[in-house]
Each structure stands twice: as C-alpha cells, then as structure tokens.
C-alpha cells in the first residue's frame with residue numbers, strides 16, 4: 001500500500017484494513033464552501049478514493065480567508081468551486097477520483113446525487129438544502145453528517161436513519177428565512193470552520209472504517225471565541241418525526257422546486273430554469289459581447305448590466321448580484337438570458 005498513508009495506518013483504529021476501506025469509499029460532499037472545501041481537503045489527503053463534490057457557486061475573493069482549497073487565480077477567473085476543488089485535489093492526491101458537479105441541489109436531483117454514496121457530508125450554508133438532504137438521506141438510508149458554522153460558533157451532528165434522531169427530529173420546522181445569522185451577515189472566522197469540519201471528518205473516518213462505537217452520538221456545539229464547548233447527548237429517533245418516523249418526505253415531495261431563491265445576505269438572487277437544460281454558453285457569450293465587462297470561461301459567462309452582475313452557468317442557472325428582489329431578478333433573467 002502507498003507509503004503516503006503510513007502514519008494513518010500506524011493509527012491502530014484505522015490500520016491497513018481501514019485504509020483499504022478509505023480507498024474504496026464513496027463520499028458525497030454537498031456544498032463546497034468553507035466546510036465543504038475543508039472536508040474535501042482532509043478526505044483526499046486521507047485517501048478516500050471517490051469524492052463527489054457538488055456546488056452551485058463560483059470562487060470569490062471574499063472566500064479566500066477561510067475556503068482552504070482555493071487561491072487568488074480561482075477567484076480572478078471566477079471558477080466554479082467544484083471545478084477549482086477538483087483541480088486542487090488533483091495536485092494534493094492524484095489517486096483520488098473526483099466527480100465535480102456544478103449544480104444547485106434541489107428536489108429534482110438530490111436523490112440521484114446521494115444514491116451511490118457510502119456517506120454524505122453537509123458543506124451547505126442553508127437550512128433549505130439541509131432539510132432536503134435529510135429527507136433524501138432518510139429515504140435512501142444514507143448516513144449524513146450535518147455541520148454549520150457562522151461567526152465564531154458552530155454545530156454538528158451525525159445522522160444515521162433509524163438509529164439516531166434525524167435533523168427533523170431535533171429541529172422539526174425549518175427556521176424562517178432571514179431569522180438565522182449567516183456568514184454574510186454575521187461574518188465567520190476560520191477556526192470555527194476548522195473545528196466543525198474536523199469533527200465531521202473524524203466521524204466520517206470512523207464510519208468508513210466501521211468503528212461506529214466511537215461516534216460522538218450527540219449534538220455538538222462550539223464557540224471558539226467564547227471558549228464554550230457543549231455536547232448534548234442524543235436519544236432515540238422520534239417516532240412522530242415526519243421524515244424518519246412516518247416516512248413522509250415533505251421537502252422531496254414539494255410540488256416544484258423554487259424557480260428563484262434569494263442568496264441570503266449576498267445581495268444576490270439565483271434563478272433556475274424550471275427544467276434542467278443544457279445551455280449553449282459559447283453561443284450565449286457571443287451574443288452578449290456588446291455588454292460591459294463580459295467574462296467567460298468553460299463553465300460560466302458573466303456580464304454587467306444596469307449595476308447588476310449576471311453570471312450564467314452551463315445548466316441555464318443564473319446568479320444575479322446587486323438585488324435581493326426576486327421579481328427584478330426574474331425580469332433581468334427573462335430579458336437577457338431567457339432560457
């Protein structure tokens with residue numbers, strides 16, 4: 001076996017057999033911001049053989065303070081995070097197979113995304129996706145590891161359907177939009193990212209090597225500024241839970257996915273075509289060359305109009321910066337993208 005893992009193999013709880021399990025494992029990382037980038041780096045260094053990284057966004061300079069996989073040139077080129085992550089992991093550990101998916105996770109694709117996973121890691125930044133992920137993982141019987149970090153505090157919980165409470169057992173209803181602080185409104189510091197992601201990845205390693213007795217079995221909460229660390233022991237799953245108790249998957253069964261979503265605190269709106277399409281980016285780029293500040297790479301076209309910056313992806317999605325008004329964003333989309 002590769003010398004590269006010698007120190008990890010010396011760690012008795014992993015050993016040679018555990019290392020082989022890591023090499024064979026398939027892990028899905030949903031969201032490749034600060035937490036997801038940290039998961040991806042640690043798992044690829046550990047030799048987890050197959051990573052699927054899903055993210056809808058591109059790298060910006062404001063990400064570089066905490067999103068460890070990315071560098072200045074990624075932000076300058078506005079590379080999609082999933083693509084930049086794949087490139088960087090190729091430099092860290094070329095033996096890891098990375099499936100980079102530039103897409104919004106919603107009810108049309110979430111089950112397909114997690115279907116072949118041994119394990120799912122939460123690197124997202126909002127509850128809407130987490131509830132969707134929870135429903136998909138409960139339905140398909142996948143363990144997933146919830147994680148969140150904002151400001152100097154964070155939380156994590158490992159969810160194994162049927163054995164532990166799920167996200168809806170603990171937080172029955174999704175918090176109202178705008179009611180929780182986000183990294184874009186309250187800021188965030190790197191050490192809380194490192195803390196939460198370290199616990200998530202430790203749990204991932206335990207699960208992959210089969211040492212489930214070592215799982216922490218709690219809702220863990222940390223504040224690295226207030227020096228507060230809490231561990232709330234989890235009990236059994238709630239039999240009345242809509243998701244894991246009754247197997248009613250409200251989030252998967254929602255009639256159609258939101259056509260437009262405000263990206264909280266970012267002064268931006270994401271518009272998705274109602275049906276996923278393959279969008280001819282180069283034809284589109286050629287069409288709008290007369291607009292100001294057109295920037296194009298293999299994955300996206302960005303241009304500015306009337307103080308808004310519009311970024312269009314290959315799947316026909318657009319992120320419209322400079323507004324949090326959905327109808328204004330929809331009208332810009334209809335006027336200039338029109339997919």
Ligand SMILES: [Zn+2]
Nearest residue numbers: 166169241244
């Ligand atoms: Zn539940």
